[in-house]
Amino acid sequence: MTLLPLIPTLLVEKVANNLLHRDPESVERLQRLDGKRLRFHLKELPFEITVSVDTHGVQLSTSDESDVDCRIATEMGVLPELQDTANLTRLIKADLLDIDGDPMLAQQVVSLFKSLNVDWEAELAKTIGDVPAHWLGKLWRRSREQVKTQWQQQQRWVHGVLTEEKKLLPVRAEFDQFKTDLQQLRAQIERLERQCREKKG
Template sequence: MVDLTKFDPTLNVALLGAAQEAINRALQYAPHTQAKLAQLEGQSVQATISEPDFTVTILLGKTLELRSVYEDKVNASIEGPLREYLAAAAAEDPAIGLINGNLKIRGDSRLMQSLQGVLSELDIDWEAPIAEVLGDVAGHQIGKALRGLFAWGKHSRSSLERQLSEFIIEEARLSPSKLELEDFYRDVRKLQQNIDRVEARVKRLVRQRAG
């Protein structure tokens, strides 16, 4: 919870206001997501970030409302340091990253699952806002080009990741492969077990000698 007595809300309110405006504008071009969100009308999720301290409450509905202060009970809450949120956002599927990461999630798990579904299906129709400005023909052409660009970007990112990992592991030998690592971990575990056994044996011998 925000310590209201020490909190100058101007900046938070400005950031959240701008974010709310941007999100709601983008949602207009994702009608499927907007319809799903409309089904969650009246429910609320609070995200608390520690290091640095920041709290936002999201009131769900056809349009989202982001609040810096919300004193009523929320349906679900997420809590954790900023790096965990960033890790979740950088995950291949942010929604799964959110659930499986090290963030503390409390409250209505069904609501969180619904939100996970909404996030993973998010698909913004870039063609619509362009067509509004430039007309249908140009909008369609540019939208097509943009979709191609995004798909190419996604493909090249995964292809680049694969090639980079091959180079690091196989060519430059900067990092061991997954199999080598598993072998190494198995050896470490075996060594640990042997040490435990020796320790137990030494203790037993010491006791026998003392007895």
């Protein structure tokens, strides 16, 4: 592992902890997560990020290979979706999320930061400057748009499949008419058979 991701990781960690310390409600959330460790493999990054939580805040590492309570492989734009339990199954089926471990832990960590109503890009700019903060913000927004687009495409595909399948399946009225026509045809055949027997007799 190179030292390339070390500096931005430390800066993000510093900003995150500063924001957490400004929110009094974060103390209780940090206590619930004390000692927990997660590892994120984000599609947009060439390295994994390990998040360790204690009562003082979070620590980020790109070189930690120790065991974790949960490992998540996803995209940056998917992270906010993890807060809602109802999204997990949908994201997994759409191949946008892979979780190994406790999924509730992932939701709690995401909620830890999402519940902070702050301008992350502005806060990050105070520490690393406008250009790097803008780049990270742009990467985040682009990732979210890509995830949104993928989800919309899958919805359209599913809708198309269901629509075509519905066209192929007969509706109830068509099925009832088919039964009626079949019964009439059978009655006609029976009449013809009787007429043939009577002529022979």
